[in-house]
Amino acid sequence: MTMPVSHDMDFLAARLHGRRSRLAEGVRLDELCRVRTVAELARSLYPEERLRSAAELQRHMVLELALELTGLAEELTGPAAAFLAWQRTRLQLENLKVMARGFANGTPPDRLRPHLAALPADLDLDLPALAGAGSFDAFTAAVPSEPLRAGLEAWRGAWNAQPRPFVLETALDYAYLRELLRRAGRMTGAERDDARLLAGHEAGAFQLMLVVRGVFHYAIPRESLVGVILDGSALPAERYAAMLAANDAAGAAALAVGRVVEAVSGDAPELEVQTWNRYLRLANAAFRHGQMGAGAAIGFAAIRRVELANLITLSEGLRIGMDARLLRARLIPRSGEEVPVV
Secondary structure, eight states: OOOOHHHHHHHHHHHHHHHHTTSSOTHHHHHHTTOOSHHHHHHHHOTTSOOOSHHHHHHHHHHHHHHHHHHHHHHSOHHHHHHHHHHHHHHHHHHHHHHHHHHHHTOOHHHHGGGSOOOOGGGOOOHHHHHTOOSHHHHHHHOSOHHHHHHHHTTHHHHHHOOSHHHHHHHHHHHHHHHHHHHHHTOOSTHHHHHHHHHHHHHHHHHHHIIIIIITTSOOOGGGTTTOOOTTOSSOHHHHHHHHTOSSHHHHHHTTBTTTBSSOOSSHHHHHHHHHHHHHHHHHHHHHHOOSHHHHHHHHHHHHHHHHHHHHHHHHHHHTTOOHHHHHTTSSSOTTOOOOOO
16 A cells, blocks of 8 residues: 555654754764864764775765755655755756866866766766866856756856856856756745745855855956846845945945845855854754655755765864864854754
């Protein structure tokens, strides 16, 4: 007899809550910050594996998340499954950014390959075509996802004005987020609001950092960014336009308060930290709201993304011998900041 869908979803939610209890956050994250070497960190996380270098550990963690997202998407159906499945592309996107830097700088594929994350075969890239692309059109054509290719087209003007890696990497982020928002908008049921909040926040954080870094650091012409609108972003089109017109980075960031950040303080890296803190709060809320499996899976996937970012930061800090207190201060949430977990 076929098990009812509601029973399946309850079982999935129960499994995710059990998995959540084993994540590297809170007290466990504090404990991991006290280890002394990358090898010790790897043994703490994966006692049955032999991972000695930071690069090996990071590749293992990224692949684990990719496979976990694959499994979650396969347990869901319809728009919720499509929303989670697209988040696997975020991992592929990081490899595409490596290739974008290679294309912009003329770096041979063999020198880029060690910097690529290991991913499932369906997320593989055509490395020679991407690295050897002779034009924006050729690079775009070699990108394996139609939504990413379509989104890149919106950045042709910015690329023509300043053909530099930052523009191409940002174009890829924009293309990914545009599709993420589209998939969130197609969802139904209780989990739709949480999915839209998470996707909208991620889009708003992207737009905030685009203005702060792109306009005020990289001097990207404002007029080339005017049309970069993301429908469903936490920053509506008129707010984004006002940010582009601001006189300085602080003035632009002030327009994001209450939508993407809680306050304006510090430089661009500190602003980015604030966006991550808010993202984690939204993820925790989505996980708490997700009594059925789909909502819990959406919140869990976002929490796992923060966990991965923290563990990569931790492994890099150990690799260069960073003091434990300084290292903990770089993680999300910042030490001493309260972020509910249940």
